[in-house]
Amino acid sequence: MAVICISRELAANGEETARELTKIGGYRYIESNHIESRMTEMKIDHQDIRHFDERKPGPLSLLPERRLRFLQVLKEIIYEEASRGNCIILGRGAGALLRGIPGVISVCLVAPRELRVHRIKLAHSCDERTAEHQIRQSDHDRRGFLKYFFDLDWHNGENYDLTINTGAINPKDTAALIDSFRGFAVSSADEKRGIQMLKELRIQSAVMAEILYARKLRVQGFSATMKNGRLTLSGIAGSREESQAAETAARSIEGVEMLDNQIAVLPHASAS
Known part of the structure; x- marks a missing residue:
């Protein structure tokens, strides 16, 4: 098994692929609801979650303590979940946070724009203009989030181990492809070293949050x-x-x- 971080364009079948992966190997699925629930438990204000989570910060970014506390708690959650191994983390900058750690695979899912528009129209029963607006807003937010918090170019393929165009492949086969790649790319020794590194990163982050913010x-x-x-x-x-x-x-x-x-x-x- 491994830790698989999935970055995805809106309507590129990210959520669907993650769910299919859980069926293949028993991966735990760490998605937005889980992370938001953990953040709430750790006393992050819901307004800050809405403002910072996978979004380019606006006026509240002028309050650095709130921004830094959000990031510190996000790090602690991601490191803790990843240190348990065998999980899929959807978005939230996980690929950037865990970059270079053995046993972690970073995947980006993309799709042709016209297909993304078509999928949104079907999913939300909306017109093309509305679908286009959703895509523009989502792309803007996710690009801004990764650049602002991690100085990462969202669409730069060098930042990922694997990029898949889901335009001609369904979620089940996309999941099988990712799991097959995992088999080639990750060894048991990688996982062991990575988990130890992640445990230490989790402790560092938890200590920072406790001393500076709690x-x-x-x-x-x-x-x-x-x-x-x-x-x-x-x-x-x-x-x-x-x-x-x-x-x-x-x-x-x-x-x-x-x-x-x-x-x-x-x-x-x-x-x-």
Whole structure:
């Protein structure tokens, strides 16, 4: 098995293909409802989810804390789900977040524009003008989302392991093609290394979210780096108490066992 990230144009059979893949190998299907539910549990405001999820941010992007918190929580969710292995993640920048990790396959599904228009007209019983508008808006949003949050060119084939034109292939056969590619591209050793990397990334992300957004500790330039099972905290705190609070918060995260607190203490740093 593997982690399969699917990026898709609207009406390129992304959702249908993902569901067919679950039938082939028992993959877990991680889609928008699941991610939104997790974000709500993690106290992300529903307005922020609507504003940032697979969209190019508008006026709220001027509030960097909300944007950064959304991204940090999204990372934590994606890393956690991927670290469990054997899943399909639909959209949400998963391919960008997991790029270069062994055992992860990034797939892009596209289709001819006229066919996409036809599929939308059939699915929504709408006219061609309405279908065209939906396509333009969706393409604009997804392109903007990936560029804004991940500096990624959505339609650049170099960013994917596999790109499939679904214009002449149905979802069942598309799923079979992806699963066949997975068999060639991913080894059990890849999966093992990838899962370990993902577990460490999940811990890093969870620590960042806990310290910066849940507990709102004021540590300038804060970072958390996990390597070979050891978590290292760095940054600048205004007092020893703030440094210790950050360490306590980090130790509260599941999976943190070995920890080096390298946060420097400079009086009045938090107020500058």
